[in-house]
Amino acid sequence: MYKYDQYDQAMVDARVEDFRDQVRRRIAGDMNDDQFKPLRLKNGLYLQLHAYMLRVAIPYGTLNSRQLRKLAEIARKYDRGYGHFTTRQNLQYHWIKLEDAPDILAELATVEMHAIQTSGESIRNISADQYAGAAADEICDPRPWAELLRQATSFHPEFSYLPRKFKICVISSPADRAALRWHDCALRIVRNEAGEEGFEVYAGGGMGRTPFIAYKIRDFCPAAQIFSYIQAILRVWNLHARRDNIHKQRMKILVHDLGEEEFRRQVEEAFQHFLTLDTDFPQAEYDRIAAYFTPPPFETGLPDDIDRSDPDFALWVDQQVIAHKTPGYAIANISLKPIGGIGGDATAEQMEVVADLAERYSFDDVRVTHAQNLVLPHVRKQDLYAVWQALHEAGLADANLDLVTDVIACPGLDYCTLANARSIPVAQKIQRRFAEMERQLDLGELKIKISGCINACGHHHAGHIGILGVDRKGTENYQLLLGGSGAEDTTQAKITGPGFDEDGVVDAVERAIERYRELRDPGERFIDTYRRVGLDAFKEAIYG
Amino acid sequence: MRLLTGNDLKTGAVIWWTGRDWSVHVEDAADAGEHGEAILAAEEGARRVNGGYMIDAIDTTQGPRPAHIKDRIRARGPTVRPDLNLKPADPAAGDWVI
Numbered sequence: 001m002y003k004y005d006q007y008d009q010a011m012v013d014a015r016v017e018d019f020r021d022q023v024r025r026r027i028a029g030d031m032n033d034d035q036f037k038p039l040r041l042k043n044g045l046y047l048q049l050h051a052y053m054l055r056v057a058i059p060y061g062t063l064n065s066r067q068l069r070k071l072a073e074i075a076r077k078y079d080r081g082y083g084h085f086t087t088r089q090n091l092q093y094h095w096i097k098l099e100d101a102p103d104i105l106a107e108l109a110t111v112e113m114h115a116i117q118t119s120g121e122s123i124r125n126i127s128a129d130q131y132a133g134a135a136a137d138e139i140c141d142p143r144p145w146a147e148l149l150r151q152a153t154s155f156h157p158e159f160s161y162l163p164r165k166f167k168i169c170v171i172s173s174p175a176d177r178a179a180l181r182w183h184d185c186a187l188r189i190v191r192n193e194a195g196e197e198g199f200e201v202y203a204g205g206g207m208g209r210t211p212f213i214a215y216k217i218r219d220f221c222p223a224a225q226i227f228s229y230i231q232a233i234l235r236v237w238n239l240h241a242r243r244d245n246i247h248k249q250r251m252k253i254l255v256h257d258l259g260e261e262e263f264r265r266q267v268e269e270a271f272q273h274f275l276t277l278d279t280d281f282p283q284a285e286y287d288r289i290a291a292y293f294t295p296p297p298f299e300t301g302l303p304d305d306i307d308r309s310d311p312d313f314a315l316w317v318d319q320q321v322i323a324h325k326t327p328g329y330a331i332a333n334i335s336l337k338p339i340g341g342i343g344g345d346a347t348a349e350q351m352e353v354v355a356d357l358a359e360r361y362s363f364d365d366v367r368v369t370h371a372q373n374l375v376l377p378h379v380r381k382q383d384l385y386a387v388w389q390a391l392h393e394a395g396l397a398d399a400n401l402d403l404v405t406d407v408i409a410c411p412g413l414d415y416c417t418l419a420n421a422r423s424i425p426v427a428q429k430i431q432r433r434f435a436e437m438e439r440q441l442d443l444g445e446l447k448i449k450i451s452g453c454i455n456a457c458g459h460h461h462a463g464h465i466g467i468l469g470v471d472r473k474g475t476e477n478y479q480l481l482l483g484g485s486g487a488e489d490t491t492q493a494k495i496t497g498p499g500f501d502e503d504g505v506v507d508a509v510e511r512a513i514e515r516y517r518e519l520r521d522p523g524e525r526f527i528d529t530y531r532r533v534g535l536d537a538f539k540e541a542i543y544g
Numbered sequence: 545m546r547l548l549t550g551n552d553l554k555t556g557a558v559i560w561w562t563g564r565d566w567s568v569h570v571e572d573a574a575d576a577g578e579h580g581e582a583i584l585a586a587e588e589g590a591r592r593v594n595g596g597y598m599i600d601a602i603d604t605t606q607g608p609r610p611a612h613i614k615d616r617i618r619a620r621g622p623t624v625r626p627d628l629n630l631k632p633a634d635p636a637a638g639d640w641v642i
């Protein structure tokens with residue numbers, strides 16, 4: 001993985017000391033909250049319901065064991081012994097004290113981590129395929145590009161006062177495991193007919209109050225010109241964004257208002273201008289960064305079969321283990337969705353177990369997924385049983401990847417100051433309702449996503465079944481949505497009708513799922529049946 | 545009744561105006577009546593509270609209970625982590641939240 005050079009380290013260290021001084025001045029009364037708030041947000045520090053919340057960036061969801069152990073140590077020392085992995089592949093601590101925040105950032109800096117640009121009107125943590133460098137279907141590892149873009153956009157003056165936040169995603173496979181088209185700007189690495197690498201570029205996606213799926217703005221941008229193209233997109237948005245209206249500042253609104261063709265025309269014009277400025281990444285710089293992502297020294301001649309004589313282990317393999325590009329290796333997904341637990345939460349001890357396993361069995365590599373799970377990307381198949389045993393002991397061996405109990409849920413009203421309703425208890429009730437393994441397996445892939453408000457951090461627009469918490473006269477109410485997807489077949493979910501209370505929405509989910517079982521053709525997933533028969537067939541079952 | 549609440553500047557803890565001071569226990573909260581805005585302005589100026597605001601509450605024999613669910617959750621802690629509440633040993637501590 002990437003290693004900081006002296007410039008990176010100096011920048012991050014200087015930023016910590018700046019913030020230390022800002023916190024000191026705020027506590028001493030030299031700054032009021034209006035002056036201080038934008039500064040703390042630029043360092044990922046929010047004020048939530050019960051305490052400050054610190055959002056730590058995990059660039060493209062990649063961690064090493066040293067970093068994960070540091071995250072565990074911080075959880076234990078400064079928080080309440082746990083952290084929450086988010087749908088942006090980041091980690092949040094929910095019980096931070098302002099007076100501790102500079103020390104925490106200083107500790108993060110010792111393992112090349114920070115919280116810069118995890119909030120505010122900036123280019124946020126760049127996300128990527130969690131199986132990067134391991135996936136059997138990828139063209140190349142997308143992370144060197146994500147890292148180049150991270151470096152080029154961090155502290156970039158033109159991107160320091162953006163109209164609103166801006167989210168970039170990079171993948172390099174036909175399968176989309178990163179909710180690509182729900183980003184402001186999305187890049188898929190492809191090869192053209194001449195075999196040259198470049199990018200399919202998508203623009204204008206985003207969830208929130210006004211959801212839009214990004215449209216393909218360019219079929220092919222040569223790899224060597226991608227930074228010019230991204231600067232062109234940002235320039236057009238920066239020039240024309242509706243800075244006067246907080247609900248209209250995201251780039252998706254501009255794309256919608258201008259129309260795809262006009263937005264593309266303006267971007268192409270700006271692109272031609274940027275090409276003359278010579279700001280693209282030189283090949284030598286790409287090579288320098290790519291060298292940090294050279295594949296680990298995989299062994300050859302390893303056995304490819306797995307001893308499945310332990311049925312619990314076999315079930316876990318079937319559900320959690322994915323094909324690796326190298327014979328003898330596998331990608332092992334670690335569920336953070338125990339039945340009745342809090343999705344995405346990991347205790348300090350669990351983080352340490354995963355760090356140990358990564359060090360011992362996965363070339364010191366851990367990934368965070370946007371579905372709030374973890375991944376050991378490079379495990380020898382012959383080591384899977386030992387990995388599973390250790391996970392089992394740590395309460396991390398649930399076998400529910402992409403099943404009905406692998407629910408994405410934002411922190412909701414249990415933690416979040418913007419929430420209308422709680423998300424986690426709804427997820428827990430759904431999990432308990434469908435806990436029986438046979439039932440989960442019978443239902444197959446079924447992605448449920450829950451947000452506690454219209455900001456959609458729980459990706460409800462992209463759920464096969466989505467749930468949105470709303471405030472109905474001071475009480476929690478939940479809208480049900482069907483038909484969304486964050487995969488390569490991206491679609492936006494549709495609201496089914498009037499909302500429900502907490503128990504009511506769990507019952508409604510079950511009725512929708514039972515209708516799917518009645519209507520499905522052999523081999524059809526929930527989303528396939530929904531697409532074939534349409535919303536009305538489900539509405540009937542949901543509302544009677 | 546009207547309560548004043550906010551977060552402690554240094555720790556972020558949820559705090560309630562008691563009439564003289566701030567407490568982490570909603571049971572200690574006092575009716576701020578008509579004077580809420582003036583108290584908040586003075587207390588924020590003195591950095592004894594951060595992000596303060598006024599809420600409606602109901603007076604009960606067990607003490608004041610915020611009218612809105614968001615402030616009831618603030619008063620008690622995340623409903624999904626009763627072990628992290630201010631009174632985790634009291635199984636009835638949160639019965640009034642939801």
Ligand code: SF4
Pocket residue numbers: 410411412413416417418419420451452453454455456457458
């Ligand atoms: S979706 Fe709303 S409630 Fe959930 S975390 Fe985001 S802002 Fe908070």
